[in-house]
Amino acid sequence: METIEAIYSRHSSRSFTDEPVTDWEISLLLKAAQCAPVGHGEYDSLQITVITDREVLVEINEKTRFSSASSPIYNVPLLILVSAKPSALARNMHIASAACVVENMLIAAADMRLQSVFLWGFVERLKNCPELVERLGIETGRLPVCGAGIGHAVDGLERKAPHRIDVSYV
Numbered sequence: 001m002e003t004i005e006a007i008y009s010r011h012s013s014r015s016f017t018d019e020p021v022t023d024w025e026i027s028l029l030l031k032a033a034q035c036a037p038v039g040h041g042e043y044d045s046l047q048i049t050v051i052t053d054r055e056v057l058v059e060i061n062e063k064t065r066f067s068s069a070s071s072p073i074y075n076v077p078l079l080i081l082v083s084a085k086p087s088a089l090a091r092n093m094h095i096a097s098a099a100c101v102v103e104n105m106l107i108a109a110a111d112m113r114l115q116s117v118f119l120w121g122f123v124e125r126l127k128n129c130p131e132l133v134e135r136l137g138i139e140t141g142r143l144p145v146c147g148a149g150i151g152h153a154v155d156g157l158e159r160k161a162p163h164r165i166d167v168s169y170v
């Protein structure tokens with residue numbers, strides 16, 4: 001797929017099948033992540049955690065659930081969590097950097113005809129589970145920021161229509 005088509009077709013999916021993402025696909029997603037722009041080039045402030053273990057995914061789902069009705073990670077077969085150490089050089093820059101890493105993976109996923117969702121909401125509650133964060137191997141000083149949920153979704157591959165963001169020309 002052309003890059004521009006991957007960008008145009010990416011959209012959020014929130015209903016995934018059990019079909020796993022292959023190791024090869026994961027390796028390409030990670031390569032895309034490693035190519036993301038990162039503020040001040042502080043790549044060593046970031047950490048990527050690839051989670052495919054069903055039991056761990058269920059545990060994250062349970063522990064970060066807001067109400068009994070909603071699943072914050074939508075039963076994704078693959079959750080790639082990006083954690084970051086706040087930069088000493090610019091406030092909140094680590095959040096933008098982590099988001100760039102996630103977006104690169106979402107576009108790469110679209111290119112491979114995988115569906116995805118940017119995940120932010122569950123992280124706030126994950127941060128309140130220090131024991132789980134430790135078991136995920138997130139190093140001290142790095143905080144979970146956001147994640148990519150990726151898999152094969154029940155809905156289609158194509159986005160319905162682009163969104164409208166205000167644009168002005170000067």
Ligand SMILES: Cc1cc2nc3c(=O)[nH]c(=O)nc-3n(C[C@H](O)[C@H](O)[C@H](O)COP(=O)(O)O)c2cc1C
Pocket residue numbers: 010011012013014099117118119120121122
């Ligand atoms: C910073 C950020 C945080 C987001 N957090 C979540 C989230 O926690 N859960 C979710 O289902 N979608 C989340 N999304 C996805 C947006 O809701 C979605 O991208 C937006 O509604 C546009 O729809 P589209 O992705 O289908 O184009 C997030 C997106 C961004 C950029």
